[in-house]
Amino acid sequence: MSKYQAEFERSIRDRETYWGEIAKQVHWDKPWDKVLDDTDKPYYRWFTGAEVNTCYNALDIHVAEGRGDQNALIYDSAMVGEVRRYTYRQLTEETARFAGALANLGVARGDRVIIYMPMIPEAVIAMLACARLGAVHSVVFGGFAANELAVRIDDAKPHTIVSASCGLEPGRTIAYKPLLDEAVDLAQHKPHSCVIFQRPELAADMQAGRDHDWNEIVAAAEPAPCVPVKATDPLYILYTSGTTGQPKGVVRDNGGHIVALKWSMKHIYGVEPGEVFWAASDVGWVVGHSYIVYAPLFAGNTTILFEGKPVGTPDPGAFWRILAEHKVSVMFTAPTAFRAIKKEDPNGEHLKKYDLSKFRTLFLAGERTDPDTLHWAEDKLKVPVIDHWWQTETGWAICANLIGIEHLPVKEGSPSKPAPGWNLTVLDESNQPAAAGEIGSLVVELPLPPGSFPTLWNAKERFFEAYLAESPGYYKTADAGFIDEDGYVFVMSRTDDIINVAGHRLSTGAMEEVLSSHPDVAECAVTGVNDSLKGQLPLGLLVLNAGCTTPGEQIVRECVALVRAKIGPVAAFKEAVVVKRLPKTRSGKILRGTVSKIADNEPWQMPATIDDPEILNEITEALQSIGYPKS
Numbered sequence: 001m002s003k004y005q006a007e008f009e010r011s012i013r014d015r016e017t018y019w020g021e022i023a024k025q026v027h028w029d030k031p032w033d034k035v036l037d038d039t040d041k042p043y044y045r046w047f048t049g050a051e052v053n054t055c056y057n058a059l060d061i062h063v064a065e066g067r068g069d070q071n072a073l074i075y076d077s078a079m080v081g082e083v084r085r086y087t088y089r090q091l092t093e094e095t096a097r098f099a100g101a102l103a104n105l106g107v108a109r110g111d112r113v114i115i116y117m118p119m120i121p122e123a124v125i126a127m128l129a130c131a132r133l134g135a136v137h138s139v140v141f142g143g144f145a146a147n148e149l150a151v152r153i154d155d156a157k158p159h160t161i162v163s164a165s166c167g168l169e170p171g172r173t174i175a176y177k178p179l180l181d182e183a184v185d186l187a188q189h190k191p192h193s194c195v196i197f198q199r200p201e202l203a204a205d206m207q208a209g210r211d212h213d214w215n216e217i218v219a220a221a222e223p224a225p226c227v228p229v230k231a232t233d234p235l236y237i238l239y240t241s242g243t244t245g246q247p248k249g250v251v252r253d254n255g256g257h258i259v260a261l262k263w264s265m266k267h268i269y270g271v272e273p274g275e276v277f278w279a280a281s282d283v284g285w286v287v288g289h290s291y292i293v294y295a296p297l298f299a300g301n302t303t304i305l306f307e308g309k310p311v312g313t314p315d316p317g318a319f320w321r322i323l324a325e326h327k328v329s330v331m332f333t334a335p336t337a338f339r340a341i342k343k344e345d346p347n348g349e350h351l352k353k354y355d356l357s358k359f360r361t362l363f364l365a366g367e368r369t370d371p372d373t374l375h376w377a378e379d380k381l382k383v384p385v386i387d388h389w390w391q392t393e394t395g396w397a398i399c400a401n402l403i404g405i406e407h408l409p410v411k412e413g414s415p416s417k418p419a420p421g422w423n424l425t426v427l428d429e430s431n432q433p434a435a436a437g438e439i440g441s442l443v444v445e446l447p448l449p450p451g452s453f454p455t456l457w458n459a460k461e462r463f464f465e466a467y468l469a470e471s472p473g474y475y476k477t478a479d480a481g482f483i484d485e486d487g488y489v490f491v492m493s494r495t496d497d498i499i500n501v502a503g504h505r506l507s508t509g510a511m512e513e514v515l516s517s518h519p520d521v522a523e524c525a526v527t528g529v530n531d532s533l534k535g536q537l538p539l540g541l542l543v544l545n546a547g548c549t550t551p552g553e554q555i556v557r558e559c560v561a562l563v564r565a566k567i568g569p570v571a572a573f574k575e576a577v578v579v580k581r582l583p584k585t586r587s588g589k590i591l592r593g594t595v596s597k598i599a600d601n602e603p604w605q606m607p608a609t610i611d612d613p614e615i616l617n618e619i620t621e622a623l624q625s626i627g628y629p630k631s
């Protein structure tokens with residue numbers, strides 16, 4: 001039996017012994033009563049009875065164990081041309097002091113703190129400071145608009161919001177503070193206080209009484225100690241797209257999260273303590289939470305916080321510069337970033353300027369790694385390129401080529417095999433196991449391993465309905481795919497209305513809700529169409545109210561602006577077309593999949609249940625009028 005197979009089987013056969021053994025690597029303030037608590041099936045909890053502090057395990061422990069002078073965090077900003085290094089000792093001190101400042105504002109264990117910040121070290125410090133106090137952070141990605149922030153404020157009900165005066169995107173400075181002010185105005189819930197980090201590029205106006213300057217409150221604060229919390233207490237809430245405009249608040253607990261993430265650095269990524277690890281993502285996404293902030297710090301690595309883009313800041317050599325300058329061993333990003341680099345520098349000319357001799361492995365996730373990108377990266381970088389599959393909900397990889405256990409042969413288009421703890425199965429439409437090679441719903445046998453989400457914030461019922469109800473005993477990933485005869489997993493598409501734009505997960509339902517609010521739109525549909533750079537892009541179909549006299553192009557322009565204003569630039573909603581009717585089944589379900597296939601010039605079959613086949617000709621003509629199909 002292969003090393004991988006033996007490890008995987010051990011993790012499923014005796015979960016308690018497996019994770020109980022691994023958990024000895026964590027510093028616990030109080031030991032657990034049970035490794036796996038299954039007294040409330042199908043809701044499982046890990047390490048019940050234990051007490052722990054996440055910040056202690058990320059920072060203080062390394063100072064205590066002699067890593068105080070090692071770099072914990074390197075901030076490299078291609079936007080302002082600055083590199084700032086924090087040793088474990090410095091990061092511990094700065095975090096403890098900011099935790100003290102939050103405590104002075106009244107933030108205490110269990111309180112929620114929303115963090116709406118660009119990619120600056122203060123975002124990481126704020127996250128870790130919350131963990132230090134036992135407060136629950138909820139980071140909101142900077143590319144979301146005020147309305148999305150307001151929805152999260154109303155759901156999480158934060159005591160305090162931590163933000164910055166601005167974010168920096170190529171060619172424009174994004175004033176965060178007016179967005180924050182608007183969001184607080186829109187929300188029903190009002191935070192007790194806001195903390196603003198003033199960046200030199202733009203000063204924010206402060207609201208007396210409510211707003212506090214980061215530097216001022218830190219200067220007045222004493223360092224705060226770590227507060228032990230229950231292993232099962234929430235560490236953070238991270239909102240992710242669901243099928244409606246109401247995002248899902250994915251909850252992560254403290255104990256299982258430390259256990260799984262610390263283990264993953266060596267066993268999945270093959271990284272040893274002291275090495276430099278770089279996840280080129282954003283702290284607003286799960287990849288940023290797990291692999292910019294928590295896992296590399298739990299494991300005593302140096303992590304990199306990069307403020308910039310793969311191209312244009314200033315050129316497609318930005319990633320290679322970081323790898324060389326900071327002696328990165330292992331990197332993690334999304335395939336779309338590599339597609340962007342490949343498009344601008346297909347021959348890899350920029351690579352020739354840098355010494356990448358320390359660089360060992362590239363990991364990709366966020367969307368399926370297409371064979372072209374895989375081979376280009378392998379060819380140019382001459383290191384293993386590993387596709388791995390995971391979700392905000394799971395917190396770490398469901399499937400990966402576990403380089404720290406056994407490097408399996410790569411099959412293009414596959415994120416390899418299930419990681420330990422993830423007993424993955426494919427179910428067919430009647431909830432029966434599918435045969436090898438047969439596409440079905442990818443589900444994971446319960447219990448999920450430590451580090452995965454135990455519930456949704458204040459929405460246990462929604463957690464059950466969305467993930468557990470359909471196939472009793474399993475977690476529904478909402479991805480469709482198959483497992484081949486060799487046990488390799490292939491993830492093909494989502495089974496819901498989620499689309500994947502530049503590695504970002506977006507809800508077409510949420511965009512439809514916004515479009516429907518336009519006074520001239522009677523009905524609408526948003527569907528994902530292929531894009532050679534971003535993987536997918538949203539495309540809107542609009543049916544206008546009878547008698548509407550406003551020109552269609554104007555309504556399209558207004559709709560594009562509306563989605564940008566309500567959801568944010570990250571939605572990348574730039575195209576829509578006016579149609580007479582939407583294609584629907586006789587029961588009224590919109591045939592979004594068929595529209596995508598027409599737009600993508602892919603073969604499609606006339607759905608047997610279609611209400612009126614003629615509509616598809618109308619749709620084809622409307623799409624042609626805006627340049628579809630593009631290939």
Ligand code: COA
Nearest residue numbers: 142143167169281287333334336337340366502503569570
């Ligand atoms: N704050 C404000 N606006 C933001 C933002 C932020 N933090 N992040 C992105 N935006 C804006 C961008 O400026 C852009 O606006 P525009 O429509 O005016 O051009 C829009 O949101 C879309 O951003 P993005 O998806 O980043 O596209 P891009 O065209 O700027 O760059 C890539 C394309 C491929 C280079 C970029 O998407 C990328 O690097 N992706 C990596 C993916 C990733 O990190 N995924 C996380 C999972 S691993």
Ligand code: AMP
Nearest residue numbers: 365366367368388389390391392491505
């Ligand atoms: P998110 O929750 O934003 O991380 O998005 C998770 C979704 O992204 C998954 O459900 C998949 O649809 C998709 N995804 C992430 N990684 C991969 C991958 N390696 N291969 C295929 N799809 C992926």
